[in-house]
Amino acid sequence: MSMNTEFRPTIVAFCCNWCSYAGADLAGSSRLAYPADVKIIRVPCSCRVNPMFILRAFEKGADGVILCGCHPGDCHYSTGNYYARRRMTLLFSMLDYLGVENGRTRVEWVSAAEGVKFSETMNSFVEKIRSLGPNVRLGDLRCKD
Amino acid sequence: MQRLIDRAKALLESGEVARVLGWRKGENVWDVEPAFFASPEELSDFVYNGFCGANLSKYMIEASKLEGKTLVFLKPCDTYSFNQLTTEHRVDRETAYIVGVGCKGKLKIENIDAKGILDVQGAGYPDASEILTVKTLYGDKEVSYKDAMLERCHVCKGKEHMVYDELIGESVDTCDGDRFAEVAKIEAMSPEEKFAYFQSELSKCIRCNACRNVCPACSCRKCVFDSNKFDSAQKANTISFEEKMFHIIRAFHVAGRCTDCGECSRVCPQGIPLHLFNRKFIKDIDSLYGTWQAGAEVDARGPLTNFRTDDAEPSIVTKRG
Ligand code: SF4
Ligand code: SF4
Numbered sequence: 001m002s003m004n005t006e007f008r009p010t011i012v013a014f015c016c017n018w019c020s021y022a023g024a025d026l027a028g029s030s031r032l033a034y035p036a037d038v039k040i041i042r043v044p045c046s047c048r049v050n051p052m053f054i055l056r057a058f059e060k061g062a063d064g065v066i067l068c069g070c071h072p073g074d075c076h077y078s079t080g081n082y083y084a085r086r087r088m089t090l091l092f093s094m095l096d097y098l099g100v101e102n103g104r105t106r107v108e109w110v111s112a113a114e115g116v117k118f119s120e121t122m123n124s125f126v127e128k129i130r131s132l133g134p135n136v137r138l139g140d141l142r143c144k145d
Numbered sequence: 146m147q148r149l150i151d152r153a154k155a156l157l158e159s160g161e162v163a164r165v166l167g168w169r170k171g172e173n174v175w176d177v178e179p180a181f182f183a184s185p186e187e188l189s190d191f192v193y194n195g196f197c198g199a200n201l202s203k204y205m206i207e208a209s210k211l212e213g214k215t216l217v218f219l220k221p222c223d224t225y226s227f228n229q230l231t232t233e234h235r236v237d238r239e240t241a242y243i244v245g246v247g248c249k250g251k252l253k254i255e256n257i258d259a260k261g262i263l264d265v266q267g268a269g270y271p272d273a274s275e276i277l278t279v280k281t282l283y284g285d286k287e288v289s290y291k292d293a294m295l296e297r298c299h300v301c302k303g304k305e306h307m308v309y310d311e312l313i314g315e316s317v318d319t320c321d322g323d324r325f326a327e328v329a330k331i332e333a334m335s336p337e338e339k340f341a342y343f344q345s346e347l348s349k350c351i352r353c354n355a356c357r358n359v360c361p362a363c364s365c366r367k368c369v370f371d372s373n374k375f376d377s378a379q380k381a382n383t384i385s386f387e388e389k390m391f392h393i394i395r396a397f398h399v400a401g402r403c404t405d406c407g408e409c410s411r412v413c414p415q416g417i418p419l420h421l422f423n424r425k426f427i428k429d430i431d432s433l434y435g436t437w438q439a440g441a442e443v444d445a446r447g448p449l450t451n452f453r454t455d456d457a458e459p460s461i462v463t464k465r466g
């Protein structure tokens with residue numbers, strides 16, 4: 001990599017169909033910019049996201065993974081995001097325990113009306129990952145490289 | 146031990162149980178193995194000694210499907226696994242006749258070897274004595290019982306059986322350690338130190354699946370780690386996702402259901418401290434969602450199938466620093 005090539009991180013954003021995905025749409029139609037480095041994967045609910053999805057995204061080359069869902073209390077299926085919240089908390093804590101920088105994962109609650117929040121969240125997350133640099137440790141947790 | 150055999154014989158003869166699930170003598174005194182005994186005669190191979198670390202609960206999954214009751218011997222820690230399995234509807238309580246056996250701590254042959262005591266022929270099972278007398282080819286040797294114990298016995302959950310039909314034998318308190326001390330030590334390390342530590346441990350893994358196979362919480366009929374290629378594709382040098390993330394995926398699959406029975410660490414041929422993964426989840430669950438012991442109660446709702454509206458946000462991990 002030459003000195004002036006800027007690091008362009010690959011960001012995977014799992015977005016709930018009922019809120020954040022619509023929030024992303026709104027951000028788009030309101031012409032609010034968010035970096036093209038963010039690849040959105042639509043999920044029916046934040047709780048559809050199995051911890052393995054997050055690990056898989058990192059294994060496939062993501063530098064940061066963010067999960068967006070409806071605000072607690074507003075889940076389309078009533079309680080899905082509460083379960084997701086526990087799972088993600090435990091997973092992120094485990095990644096931290098393994099010495100993998102925990103800033104590479106995030107959960108944000110973004111409603112369909114929050115186009116601005118969506119774009120701000122993505123901008124700040126991309127910024128954070130840029131500062132962390134490329135992900136190397138999460139490629140293989142058995143660390144055999 | 147004779148009391149266990151006598152009781153097993155009586156129950157088999159009366160027809161109350163159709164088979165006995167216990168431990169069988171191996172070629173060497175320490176390689177005792179789990180086994181089914183179908184008749185009083187077969188019980189001549191039955192053994193219960195310091196090397197009976199194996200938790201027999203998991204074999205009840207298989208036994209539960211058979212005709213008639215199975216007499217199963219469970220140590221105090223094994224009963225938590227049994228309860229967890231009934232909670233998960235893997236084992237039917239009605240199919241088991243549980244004899245809770247006393248436990249004075251179980252031994253690890255590697256710990257005895259490490260003391261330079263080789264060619265072990267037998268090991269006494271002292272009632273109150275602190276010293277274990279080991280019979281070897283070169284005469285009797287002595288080792289402190291505590292030094293020869295499995296890691297899990299130093300942090301034993303207690304000597305009370307969570308479920309049983311009858312109890313036989315005395316137990317001795319063996320707990321002299323803090324279950325979360327090692328986890329806390331790692332938590333205090335820098336990310337580089339943590340990573341280096343786990344790298345050195347996990348790279349020893351030969352992906353033999355022993356930890357999964359022995360684990361009572363790993364009772365899935367179809368496991369994500371079973372590839373349909375039963376050849377070298379199952380082994381360490383494959384690069385499939387499940388292989389690379391094996392330890393963390395498995396630990397997550399059993400999170401909230403793991404009773405910390407210690408079997409995974411006991412059987413790992415590479416001596417990988419797998420309990421450090423499970424106990425990290427347990428420690429987090431305890432501090433974030435309230436103290437939880439899988440298997441202490443039947444039909445309790447586990448922490449990962451439950452929630453509170455005011456649970457901590459995942460960002461707590463970053464904030465905790
Ligand atoms: S028992 Fe040990 S070596 Fe075997 S798969 Fe499990 S961690 Fe790896
Ligand atoms: S993960 Fe290990 S300690 Fe936990 S239930 Fe399974 S074998 Fe026992």
Ligand code: SF4
Nearest residue numbers: 363364365368369398
């Ligand atoms: S590793 Fe996961 S999928 Fe495999 S048996 Fe254990 S819990 Fe089930």
Ligand code: FES
Nearest residue numbers: 016045046069076
């Ligand atoms: S439907 Fe959006 S988080 Fe459940």
